[in-house]
Amino acid sequence: MAEEPVAAVVERGQSPKEDDVDMADAAAPPAQEKPDVNLDDLFADMDSDDEEFPSSKPPPQIATQDSNSSSPSDEVVLTPTSDQNIAHMNASDPELLRSFYQRLFPWRYLFQWLNHSPTPTPDFENREFAFTLPNDAMLRYMSYRTSDLLRKDVLRLMPTRIEIGPSYTTNPRERKMLQNTAGFRPLSKELCFDIDLTDYDDIRTCCDKANICNKCWRFMVMAVKVVEAVLRDDFGFKHIMWVYSGRRGIHAWVSDKSARTMDDSKRKVIAGYLEVIIGGAQSGKRVNLRRPLHPHLSRSLDLLKSHFQDDVLEAQDPWQTPARAEKLLQLLPDKDLRDALRKKWDASPGRSSLSKWADIDAVAKTTTSKSFDPRALLDAKQDIVLEYTYPRLDINVSKKLNHLLKSPFVIHPGTGRVCVPIDTRRLDDFSPLEVPTIQGLIREIDEWKEPEVKPEKPVHDWEKTSLKPYIEYFRGFVNAMMKGERGDGKVKRERGEEEGDGELW
Amino acid sequence: MIRQDFNRVDPKRRNVLDHRKKQFAEPAFKESQYPHRLNFYATPPTADITLEQFEQWAIDRLRILAELEACSFRNKSPAETAQHMKPLLDKYLPLDANSSSSTQITAQRQKDHYSHFILRLAFASTKELRQRFTRVETMLFRLRFGADDTRERHAFVQSLNLDWEIVSDEEKRKYQSELLSTITYTVGKKTTHASIDEETFCKVDWTRVPDLVEQRRVFLHAGKAYVPSKEQQSLVVTEFTARLERALELTARALPRLDEDDRLTPILNHLSKNFVAPDANYTGSATAVDGAEITARNIDNLAQHFPMCMSHLHRSLRRDAHLKHNGRLQYSLFLKGIGLSLDESLLFWRQSFSKITEDTFNKEYRYNVRHVYGDVGGDSNRRGGGYSPYSCQKILTEHAPGPGEAHGCPYRHFNMENLAALLQSTGVTDRAVLQGVKEDKDKQKFHLACNRVFEHVHKNEIKRAKDDGIMTQAQLDTIIHPNEYFKRSFLLKQMGGIKQQPQDSDVKMEG
Structure with a gap:
């Protein structure tokens, strides 16, 4: 996404100083509290996720004594508002946000996901969080020891946007206390990808800018399939999570240990391996590949071919107008062929892109030109398919270890939609327009009726809403990752020892 | 109780040498x-x-x-x-x-x-x-x-025992088409056909061949790169x-x-x-040229012998009565290299920065000039006699000039129109030369462009020098240092004892 701030942005807005001090107080509890927190976490791990998501029921109208909240003022009881009221509330309305952070946001799983273990590790403790406050000020270099402390501070600050940065060598809050600033540097972060539909504006005809529909969402589906194949098959990564960014884009987070610890130069290699569409709108033919195609590219081409027919040629009709058709002609190699096609298309205006694409081969067959090279035409056609289907990554997000990226489950302030993880096994079923909005979710909690048969466990608020499948998917993902992490760790350590013996020279 | 015998040598430690040995x-x-x-x-x-x-x-x-x-x-x-x-x-x-x-x-x-x-x-x-x-x-x-x-x-x-796994025949067959595409090369319309069976592939972690992965030159599967023997050089060299x-x-x-x-x-x-050779050859008196009067007031005359990078700096200095930091550094080191003494250098810069006060100059610039000559600064700077003049390599690769900066290499950092204008303003108007410069620039052979201009400007002298056997071919080898450009240019023009009076119009700046 374009608005992702790069690491250089520091606190702007009013009185960041005071905020800073406040927060340091809030987040660094006195020393004697420490064992408490750890114990709590240890036990919390055992009895799974019982008290993490406080439920406001039963009974419905009385605020439950939430073990996590320190003062009653922290807890806001949702006054029974009519559906209309909620529906018309702004997505970053503080009351809505408070209920969302308090009752629906999966803090525990977010913690485990970033921490890679049930008990706090430096992976989480030294991890940077960045908040965009309601007054648009940005707070960077926030860090927390546990998910509870993070939750508490978020409820205090009510950020409209939460971003996640890397884990550093030391606690980011204490970076200024270091003797030498070189000692403060990023160590690890998930390998991230960001794909944005605005980058497809020159080839999508249905929408433009921040608007999307199910037609152009197909570009994201293609992108996910290609990138997913590269990450899994080629690089061997296993723990990849795709997240809908809330409006017009999609993020990927790769949590494998080998991916997290890559330095910038390795990230750049992966970015380069993936990059196929080069240059901007003014640079003419943007795909120029070496032949024979690299295995990754021929596989991508196979994946994308059918999408090109259905989702591009048929659904988008990208060469409808003569001006757009001219763009296609410029990508074809032979001048005689281009002239013949232009003549044909001028004669029958309104010809569909599907027919135009078929015309290329038909006209090529009848050409008598001596210089005509069928091989070159085939190559050019492959390049065109890729130009209209291959993922267009915002590659800088992937290249830099210290790039911030919006956290999953944050509310997009413009649409009110939750940044939900996407189950790639059911990728084709996912529709961004059906993703729950904050207004809808809060209403769902209120409308929830207790079932006739009383369930054994108390029902979490999120289980009462349409956020349920997304949080369950996230939980499954995080558990699988932590399981892999435990196995991984041992193998890694042994290998590290072997490398230890070096020679003097 | 067993009494321990401290005199007994522990059998496990008997043969251990002193760890230092x-x-x-x-x-x-x-x-x-x-x-x-x-x-x-x-x-x-x-x-x-x-x-x-x-x-x-x-x-x-x-x-x-x-x-x-x-x-x-x-x-x-x-x-x-x-x-x-x-x-x-x-x-x-x-x-x-x-x-x-x-x-x-x-x-x-x-x-x-x-x-x-x-x-x-x-x-x-x-x-x-x-x-x-x-x-x-x-x-x-x-x-x-x-x-x-x-x-x-x-x-x-x-x-070398590089911990490579040679890909088995079975695996080669499994990924036959993928592997084949990484060893087939298409040049023009010709495709060389290679055979999988004759090729040895080895399997390494992809992070060990980053350049091959980035350029998609190897097949990648599950984090392993399959490197064909042709590309193994990259692996060994890395x-x-x-x-x-x-x-x-x-x-x-x-x-x-x-x-x-x-x-x-x-x-x-x-x-x-x-x-430290190529740079250091030009420090101090090593390049002092006989018969040249290297003083602050003579720089304008000498500027006709400067390579384009330096004459551009000189023109900019004369035009603006100022140069930015990197420009000052590049130019003052060059002047140091041609034999301008510290005192003369201070005089030169003081006079050139005509718009600023004595006070400002002393505060902001004097120290820098002295530092360049090793007159002040840390121990190593003083002992080493300051910095060495920049070589072409350094000028080409380090600190590309930003807006308002005049340093760098015009052949590299100018676009073609501006470069052509600059060349023409110094009297290089020959079509063939300009065309040659353009081609060199396109091929990124900037030093060749510079040498081309040198040969054009000095073509009569070079011819005479060769004919008379004054200079050998080796002495006329490609120039890779601005100070070498100056030295050779100066010597060629002085040949035969005819002292040419530099035309003022060549040197004096517009404005």
Whole structure:
């Protein structure tokens, strides 16, 4: 996404100083509290996720004594508002946000996901969080020891946007206390990808800018399939999570240990391996590949071919107008062929892109030109398919270890939609327009009726809403990752020892 | 109770040597063997050599390395470099293949081995030296690796024990089409057809061949890169560089211990100083040109002999009565290189910055000029006599000029229109030359463009010099340093004792 701030942005807005001090107080509890927190976490791990998501029921109208909240003022009881009221509330309305952070946001799983273990590790403790406050000020270099402390501070600050940065060598809050600033540097972060539909504006005809529909969402589906194949098959990564960014884009987070610890130069290699569409709108033919195609590219081409027919040629009709058709002609190699096609298309205006694409081969067959090279035409056609289907990554997000990226489950302030993880096994079923909005979710909690048969466990608020499948998917993902992490760790350590013996020279 | 006998030697510890001796313990008993022509220089030599050999071998190797570096400065292609280096290598650092009938094989390899380690000692001290040494040693290694006999190269690679997994035939068949596409090359309309069966692939972690992965030159599966034998050079060379870098750092840490040896330290210091060669040749009086009056007030006259980068700086200085930091640095170092003394230099800058007050100059600029000459600053700066004038390489690669800055190389940092305008304003209007410059620029051979202009501007003099045999071909070799440009230009114009009066219009700036 374009608005992702790069690491250089520091606190702007009013009185960041005071905020800073406040927060340091809030987040660094006195020393004697420490064992408490750890114990709590240890036990919390055992009895799974019982008290993490406080439920406001039963009974419905009385605020439950939430073990996590320190003062009653922290807890806001949702006054029974009519559906209309909620529906018309702004997505970053503080009351809505408070209920969302308090009752629906999966803090525990977010913690485990970033921490890679049930008990706090430096992976989480030294991890940077960045908040965009309601007054648009940005707070960077926030860090927390546990998910509870993070939750508490978020409820205090009510950020409209939460971003996640890397884990550093030391606690980011204490970076200024270091003797030498070189000692403060990023160590690890998930390998991230960001794909944005605005980058497809020159080839999508249905929408433009921040608007999307199910037609152009197909570009994201293609992108996910290609990138997913590269990450899994080629690089061997296993723990990849795709997240809908809330409006017009999609993020990927790769949590494998080998991916997290890559330095910038390795990230750049992966970015380069993936990059196929080069240059901007003014640079003419943007795909120029070496032949024979690299295995990754021929596989991508196979994946994308059918999408090109259905989702591009048929659904988008990208060469409808003569001006757009001219763009296609410029990508074809032979001048005689281009002239013949232009003549044909001028004669029958309104010809569909599907027919135009078929015309290329038909006209090529009848050409008598001596210089005509069928091989070159085939190559050019492959390049065109890729130009209209291959993922267009915002590659800088992937290249830099210290790039911030919006956290999953944050509310997009413009649409009110939750940044939900996407189950790639059911990728084709996912529709961004059906993703729950904050207004809808809060209403769902209120409308929830207790079932006739009383369930054994108390029902979490999120289980009462349409956020349920997304949080369950996230939980499954995080558990699988932590399981892999435990196995991984041992193998890694042994290998590290072997490398230890070096020679003097 | 069992009484412990403290006098008894613990059976497990009996044979342990003093840990300080341990690393040298084993090799001391045997002469180094050199089964392969190439060497990864993993074990240091242990046999005795004379002090004379020590110095001579090091100097010979240094000569090769300096020449290799010069080739890269001149942007020579690998083939050109190989051709250029062959006679030099044969003379100073020959290495014959096992298959050759030479009786010198062991001696040659010993010299190669020892000289490498001597230079390691000489070049481990600072980060810059280490980087440069790694770079040129890698170049030498790549050159030799490429020239090696295929079978011997294979045996050498095997001996390295690089932890490569050779891809089995079964696996090769499984990924047949994928692998095939990485060893097939299409040039124009021709496609070379290779066979999977004849090719050996090895399987390594993708992070070990980052460049091959980034350019999609290898097949990748589950985090492993399948590297065909043709690309294995990249792997070996990367490994060579990585190991050398690591080893040099360890050497640097061990260096202080060497200070006790008062025979070697002076030799080593001398060697590393010489290696700073291309830049340092131009410090102080080394390039002082006979008959030239190098003073502040004469710079305007001398500017006709300056290469484009410097005359552009000079014009900018005259036009704006100011230069930004990097411009001042590049220009004042150049002037220092042509023999302008510190006092004259201070005078020159003071007069040139005509719009600022004496006070400001003293506060903000005087120190910088003195620092450049090594008159002030840290200990090493003063001892070293300040900075060395920038070589073309440095100007081309470091600190590209930003808005309002006049330093850098016009051939590289200007676009073609501006460059053509600049050339024409200095009197280079010949169509063919401008066209040539454009082609050089497109090919990124900026130094060739500069030399082309030099040859055009001095074509009469060069012809005469050649005819009269005043200058040899070697003296007219490609220029790779702005100060060399000046020196040669000045000498050529002075030839025959005819002192040309520079035309004022050439030098005086517009505005």
